[in-house]
Amino acid sequence: MGTCLCKDRSQRSRHVTSTTAGGGTAVGAGSGTTTVSITPTVLTNSGQRTASTSLRNYDDVSDLMVSEMLQHSDRNLENHGLLVYSVRGIDSLVVEALTLLRTLVDNDQEPPQSMLYIPKIAEEEKGWLVVVTSLIQSIPLEDPLGAAVITLLLDQCPLPSKSTTLKLTKLLKLSKDGCDGNFKSPRAQRNLCIILGCLAEKMAGPSSISLLTNDVLDYLISNMMYSDSPVVILHSIVAMEKFAETSQNKVTINKVLKSEPENLLMSLEKWYRSSQSEKQEVGFCAKWLLDNLFIVEGRKFSYESVDVNGLNVMLNSNDVSEYLKLSADGLEARCDASSFESVRCTFQVDSGVWYYEVSIVTAGVMQIGWATKNSKFLNHDGYGIGDDEYSMAYDGCRQLIWYHAQSRPHKHPCWKAGDVLGLLLDVDKQQLIFSLNGNCLLPNKELFTHAKSGFFAAASFMSYQQCSFNFGAKPFRFPPHKIAFKKFNDYGHLSSDEKVILPRHMKMALLQKESLPEGSCTLCCDKQASMVLWPCEHRGFCETCALQLERCPMCRVPIQERSADPEENTDRTITS
Template identity: 65%
Template structure:
């Protein structure tokens, strides 16, 4: 009897232990609930510290990491109920803290970001994350809007019902959102969130989520008495909603019903001494030129005095979403991609200098690039991310070259700072200056390129700066160095200086007559070159310099050979011409006829057939 009892006790203990282990396994496999205030020690150990991440190398802040983890259903609740998602706020702030140090494309995202992605897989979890982004991201952090964009861009697509429920919780109206979200920081963040949703759901879904209350709320924020950050991101949200034609018509109708178009008042802030107001003015002017066109208003390009401008940012050598000012010297990115641009002037010899005034203090990579440097905006690669370019990133205090970063002993830059770039081609040295304080010269770029350099820059979301190529006196010219400025040696035809609004460009392209024998890539220059060894024809010289593989058969290009009736006069080339310092970018042919016709669009004559120059 005693033995039997003892055996039964052993079996009962074993079964109890097995059940406990099974329960523990099931709990751990489901993942820990992030809505609880307590975090397990294992979860804490899996989160990298800033020190661990500071050694990482490329631009993870621009990468879109993949979300992993099992779906976790959450029970519905309101945010006001005992702050159940306080831990989500902590994860958001932790991501914001780590985002400066995450610079490696090969490394996975931090544990905090992965956890937020898992939370957002359920509808209620997605609402928790969005509300936390609105409440937690501080107004003063320069990377705040970019982090909101980054997290929302990677979260699962929300349903229309989830978005409408979000609107209900925020209580958006022309008067104000709900009291819990009425602070300046929250309203700025609401504008960023609405813009992200409009960008992510462009198309029929964007029509459904642009409700009357949302339109009225955003338009009510275009009030010059409000904080510039609230105005700016409400304006950008309207711009992104207007990517869908039905929404564009709706917003235009509402603007016409206003006693005075608020954008026309806000555009006067462009070139304001206060940089936050200047951002608003830039975006208001851009929207009036490109989206919300009003009658009897001249387009900005026609009002600019460009007589002293000989070099500008190249509107034909730019990634798709970058905005360029009508004077060609200011650029801004409001897209979730990493947008880049080169200038119109190429240098092959001598010592050259240009300056950039920062209007925002977020992530930008500014420096030098050749034509071989690629703009991979959706992959997050820009200037300094290949062997043909080098850049300065003052937000994260890094120098970029070949997709690798090197820390620098300079403070973080801020709005109003001036970044100077000095290039000594013969001496094979490149020097960066921040407000006149220089870094040690660098020669790494010359290991792969000896000529054909352009001023260039890449922009993360919501960043803006102004370029001075010498049309104005430099603020911090290098001392004891004789240098040249682009503007003294560059030249642009009058038609090359025109930065046309995008809808006018599209109208011209739709009606443009392509010349017989034109290049099959740019449809502008004469196709008088063929590629060796594949012998495919139909390209102009400028376009052949921008490709390494034949666009027809993908064969590596060994030579670019000019077609000629006399074989003795045909020439072979592998590099750009070394003589001279300025180049004309592809597409800069005589378009005077097109511009004159396009000007009729100002008066609303968009129905008239537009013809290209005579062939």
């Protein structure tokens, strides 16, 4: 379940409170001094954690003090003699949140206290700056949950004002020559790029345009050209993608990319077939951007050049949640959104014994297994495969088996890039078996309590996760021993048109040309539009699609409530 990491992303409308040059206050939760009383966990000189209650505020803290604190982590941020936090104390809260979120697997569990303190600290501008720089410096590169947790913690903090984000970029000293010396490590630069991407996504529109200064864009481009770290290059690409969600930014980025003697993305897409997982990620993202956002004249789209001969089963591009990226051959999937994205394959099994394999590209949270058509994809609520009674999934990051939104531990070690997950379904004996690199777990039978047939291979992905599927078109790495099984690819069938996975803009153009029933949902073009989004009052969405939206797709305003359209003669109200 990605619920604990994705749920209730309400995109708060409150802003960080900041004092302007003229003495005014930026738009935000309130004005003047904001003082909060919290009970933090702090580190004593002996390294022990202690709880202390004190009043804290972040007014009258200079930019110089913030900069000095970053260089002298033992220094406390004080105001009128009141203890606030040392940078080291905030670093401790960030690391504690990362550690505890791994164990937060139940919807009803209370979030760790550190997740409550961090947004409080960030309610004032100087506190927000210190929290963000702590995220940059504290989240380790090697933790598979690190990148997703940065997205989560930043999302819990107030939305910064334009002036606050400009202060951040000034503090980081971003330019074509790199960044401030405090942030030169691959860890810090990876985290920095993630934060830039998250801010671009949250601040879509004029705020995103103001954030993409020449220095910020030069920094991202220089990473792509000169960085020795594939992971820094990867997240620079993803940050540019999120900036390009705003059309003016897209034009700006495209102009810079075209001004280079050699297109940087075209150079990086060659890494797609690399044996090094991080380079494979870079190649996948570069190829996806070239197909969907930064189109190069004369370059063939991936679907035009990929060889799909012999592929009879793929991931279903018509049965996938909105932000999941699929490769042109339909065998690889990646999520860079802050939601829990899911997909099913094109082939259904009703009887017999079936097996498929998944190669792990990233070691974070993915739930991979089996699902029927009754299994729902609620990506923004964090519900995916294994989170209802019609699906079951294996989670190799948190070492869990998921069924009906409940989990239990398994005995496999945490998966890592390059590992192979095997998935065996025996419909006749009503059991399924998971294996990691050929090491099998005991059979699981719970799925058959509510589902007897109609099973699909399926998976759900947290942020920045990627894996590839083998449905039998090529030899399996760890085929089951002494068990007769069938391969999806030997029994499936796809027409030539069904094998084509179009770029999103082409798919949308085709949908617009199709003759649709009057009143159809503008997103799925299938069910009847019946919902109104509030507060913007935009219409044209069915209930299923409306529940999966977080922002109105027409005006990008955060959705606070969904209600039935009065013309439908119902009085239902659905709140997020």
